[in-house]
Amino acid sequence: MTSDSGTAPSPEGGPTYHRVARSGQVPEGYVRRFYVGEHECAVARLNGTAYATSNYCTHLDCLLSSGKLVDDGICCSCHGSVFDLETGDPIYPPATEPIAVYPVREEDGEIFVALTQSDLEHGGPRRRKLRRD
Ligand code: FES
Numbered sequence: 001m002t003s004d005s006g007t008a009p010s011p012e013g014g015p016t017y018h019r020v021a022r023s024g025q026v027p028e029g030y031v032r033r034f035y036v037g038e039h040e041c042a043v044a045r046l047n048g049t050a051y052a053t054s055n056y057c058t059h060l061d062c063l064l065s066s067g068k069l070v071d072d073g074i075c076c077s078c079h080g081s082v083f084d085l086e087t088g089d090p091i092y093p094p095a096t097e098p099i100a101v102y103p104v105r106e107e108d109g110e111i112f113v114a115l116t117q118s119d120l121e122h123g124g125p126r127r128r129k130l131r132r133d
Helices: 117-122 126-132
Strands: 016-022 031-036 039-046 049-054 068-070 073-075 082-084 090-092 104-107 110-115
Touching: 016 031, 016 039, 031 110, 039 110, 049 104, 049 110, 073 090
Parallel strands: none
Antiparallel strands: 016 110, 031 039, 039 049, 068 073, 073 082, 082 090, 104 110
């Protein structure tokens, strides 16, 4: 899914909040893929709270937006790794490295994700980049 990349105010020097979706686009128990420019992230809703993470599993780069939500995390559809949605830590193997997690703000029916300039520069379509290298 695409976003209109609207922005919301952020603390000075901190990451900038970007509008990624309407709240209704991420229903309870679902994870979906959104973009801020070239940056790809997975946005999920669990127990009413919206979470944003990198869309790439740290095991072998499968798309987490193709996975599903389980008790307290996001499960990769390829080999079953589960990551904590709040910390990004792997809580079930085979992945051993955490995924990136991003602050989320939900206001007036809109979901905003906070990204740094570094996130924006390194969160692009990883698979395409790897093929070009
Ligand atoms: S790529 Fe996600 S568990 Fe293997």
